[in-house]
Amino acid sequence: DAGVTQSPTHLIKTRGQQVTLRCSPKSGHDTVSWYQQALGQGPQFIFQYYEEEERQRGNFPDRFSGHQFPNYSSELNVNALLLGDSALYLCASSSGFWQPQHFGDGTRLSIL
């Protein structure tokens, strides 16, 4: 039973570019959350998707957007990349509103 899978593992971009990160939830999970983790810090909540809708959003600008597909997989899009967007981006999935979240290994994004 595959857990949460994220792609790509690593990504290097330059300032001003756009990036798309992908997440496949654990089998049986329908809810996907995205987190940003800067070096030496705890993860920060970006947003959560359920039934293809953004259910809740953290304190992130509109440059961060997402999408959930009918098969429950999800994408995180970041436009106009800034140096400060360099971080580990984590995806987590769960099987319901009150169920524990399971995390993937993340995508390491570096902005030059």
Added chain:
Amino acid sequence: KQEVTQIPAALSVPEGENLVLNCSFTDSAIYNLQWFRQDPGKGLTSLLLIQSSQREQTSGRLNASLDKSSGRSTLYIAASQPGDSATYLCAVSPNNNDMRFGAGTRLTVKP
């Protein structure tokens, strides 16, 4: 606004020692509290989840306690091993949508 603090930021102990990691939070209106382990460059592995109505949870050598009224949780690790070396993160959630994390405690267990 919920703030989560973890003390100490780093801890180094010899193998076999029992140790305690601390987590404090400012808003007691939480749904649950979760302890995670994170190895370098990896994602988070859930260790223990305590619902707001519970006082503690145990798994093997790990025991986590929760005192909502004082805004504190502790993670107790018994008989530490070098394989326990990792960063330990505490997270509180008002509704399981939005988890607020501490910055973590980086643990090194020396052989």
